[in-house]
Amino acid sequence: MTRVFSGIQPSGTIHLGNYVGALMNWVKMQDEADAIYCIVDLHALTLPQEPGEIAQGTIDAARVLLAVGIDPEGSTLFVQSHVREHNELNWIMQTVTAYGELGRMTQFKDKSERNVFTSASLFTYPALQAADILLYDTDVVPVGDDQRQHLELTRDVAARFNSRYGDTLVVPEHRIPPSGARVMDLQNPENKMSKSLDSPAGTVNIDDTPAQIAKKFKRAVTDNDNEVRYDPASKPGVSNLLSILGAMTDTEPETLAESYTQYGQLKVDTAEAVIEKIRPIQERWEALDEATIKAHLENGANKARAVAQPVMQRVRDAVGLYQ
Ligand code: TYM
Numbered sequence: 001m002t003r004v005f006s007g008i009q010p011s012g013t014i015h016l017g018n019y020v021g022a023l024m025n026w027v028k029m030q031d032e033a034d035a036i037y038c039i040v041d042l043h044a045l046t047l048p049q050e051p052g053e054i055a056q057g058t059i060d061a062a063r064v065l066l067a068v069g070i071d072p073e074g075s076t077l078f079v080q081s082h083v084r085e086h087n088e089l090n091w092i093m094q095t096v097t098a099y100g101e102l103g104r105m106t107q108f109k110d111k112s113e114r115n116v117f118t119s120a121s122l123f124t125y126p127a128l129q130a131a132d133i134l135l136y137d138t139d140v141v142p143v144g145d146d147q148r149q150h151l152e153l154t155r156d157v158a159a160r161f162n163s164r165y166g167d168t169l170v171v172p173e174h175r176i177p178p179s180g181a182r183v184m185d186l187q188n189p190e191n192k193m194s195k196s197l198d199s200p201a202g203t204v205n206i207d208d209t210p211a212q213i214a215k216k217f218k219r220a221v222t223d224n225d226n227e228v229r230y231d232p233a234s235k236p237g238v239s240n241l242l243s244i245l246g247a248m249t250d251t252e253p254e255t256l257a258e259s260y261t262q263y264g265q266l267k268v269d270t271a272e273a274v275i276e277k278i279r280p281i282q283e284r285w286e287a288l289d290e291a292t293i294k295a296h297l298e299n300g301a302n303k304a305r306a307v308a309q310p311v312m313q314r315v316r317d318a319v320g321l322y323q
Pocket of ligand 1: 017184
């Protein structure tokens, strides 16, 4: 059976970009594959956190993942720091990752420019991400477009490990959705919607009220030529609305463009589609209590360890560590 693995950081609120670019696919893929989904709390530590913030973020993220429809029985849902092997393999992967490769990562360049403190962990972050994926003999990784470069690096370092130590690791592929792989900020449609950009009016959060969502779409930045056309390069704002609506209704953005003549109606319909998608998610998470979530995560960590431990042992054997 195909093994699927993906992760999400528990920093900040989960937003529409996460949902459309990744989580919708996570839910779909759990029915066809052996799916393992991870709340990557160690990754979130690469940017400064207040003590305690990460624990709350982790439980909040788990609540959202369960509410969007991740099935904790049929799939595996767990917290990265609960499975120690992630960090052990992280170190090994760092030894087969080139310094130059890490320096070319656009996420590192962006984040190191935006933050006052650039930690060494922000630089080596992609090696930990590679370890997350490789630890589970992963075939397919569902992610948004911004993770493409990290996934390519994962493939390169897995292949390098295999050529150095013999065929040990499964080389994974990414799965990026055709529509909505890059949801843009509603106020700055040249930038992707992001937890780390301080743009509250441009970011639709999964816990926004219907009124907040409607307002954010109403004020979404478009352009002045009043033509509804899907053309991300020259019409990023309008194209963003079309791809969001496309992802909500499972329709090609180009096809949707044909049925609109006015930006106003497109904004109203996109807001409505998002509100209707988010409503049942919010209802479900209100019904989830922390004890239930914690029990699911503990069970998930046990299932994850059972997969990760033999793979880690295979890596130790391949490297030839004295045991
Ligand atoms: P993170 O936490 O930033 O985002 C989680 C998922 O959401 C997708 N995403 C988007 N998709 C479309 N439009 C957007 N504006 C948008 N913003 C975020 C991301 O592509 C991602 O799929 N490095 C990863 C976490 C990670 C991981 C892994 C992922 C750690 N280990 C192993 C996969 C496999 C990250 O920071 O995602």
